[in-house]
Amino acid sequence: MSSPILALGRNQFGSPANKDNLPTLEEAHALLNEWVPNERLRLHMRQVSGVMKAWALEKEGADEHTALKWELAGLLHDADWEKHPESHCRIIIEKLEEMNTDPEVIHCIASHGPKYFGVEPETTMDKMIYVFDELSGFIHAAALIRPTRYEGMDVKGIMKKLKTPSFAAQVSRDDISDAISRIDTPLEEIIQFVIDHQKDIR
Ligand SMILES: [Fe+2]
Numbered sequence: 515m516s517s518p519i520l521a522l523g524r525n526q527f528g529s530p531a532n533k534d535n536l537p538t539l540e541e542a543h544a545l546l547n548e549w550v551p552n553e554r555l556r557l558h559m560r561q562v563s564g565v566m567k568a569w570a571l572e573k574e575g576a577d578e579h580t581a582l583k584w585e586l587a588g589l590l591h592d593a594d595w596e597k598h599p600e601s602h603c604r605i606i607i608e609k610l611e612e613m614n615t616d617p618e619v620i621h622c623i624a625s626h627g628p629k630y631f632g633v634e635p636e637t638t639m640d641k642m643i644y645v646f647d648e649l650s651g652f653i654h655a656a657a658l659i660r661p662t663r664y665e666g667m668d669v670k671g672i673m674k675k676l677k678t679p680s681f682a683a684q685v686s687r688d689d690i691s692d693a694i695s696r697i698d699t700p701l702e703e704i705i706q707f708v709i710d711h712q713k714d715i716r
């Protein structure tokens with residue numbers, strides 16, 4: 515995804531009247547199963563979702579309902595990518611608007627690639643989906659080439675791979691640096707958090 519055609523051309527999503535109106539996790543998973551035949555891509559969304567939820571609960575002191583917003587944003591952020599790469603983000607946003615979903619969740623999904631979609635992350639939830647999206651995939655790629663996967667993985671090894679442009683070359687190091695520059699937590703701490711929480715997500 516790298517083209518200006520992906521720009522959404524707006525910053526307002528959904529309606530304030532739908533605040534706190536969320537699909538259930540069952541509905542979100544059913545939508546994923548229908549829209550995303552590729553299991554690897556569904557795993558990516560479960561991973562971003564799991565890490566988002568864990569961050570909300572452990573680092574933001576979120577209640578269950580708020581954590582569900584983080585979880586759903588992660589779960590659905592790439593739902594339209596496989597079938598509509600040329601309209602990525604637009605299609606899932608329109609679907610969630612039709613479903614009268616909480617605008618915070620839709621804005622969060624719209625924020626996961628400011629360079630591509632033209633929407634700046636505003637809330638902490640917005641900033642964290644941007645932080646976790648590329649890093650989650652990168653760390654999973656690193657796990658897949660290790661015989662013990664996540665077991666014994668350390669931050670240093672991941673930092674080294676980030677400085678190796680040929681490893682997981684499709685992961686944008688620029689996006690990672692840009693995302694990290696918008697939050698107060700150092701990259702090393704984020705990497706450790708992803709390692710700790712992603713290892714059990716299936
Ligand atoms: Fe995406």
Ligand SMILES: [Fe+2]
Pocket residue numbers: 558562591592647648
């Ligand atoms: Fe993603």
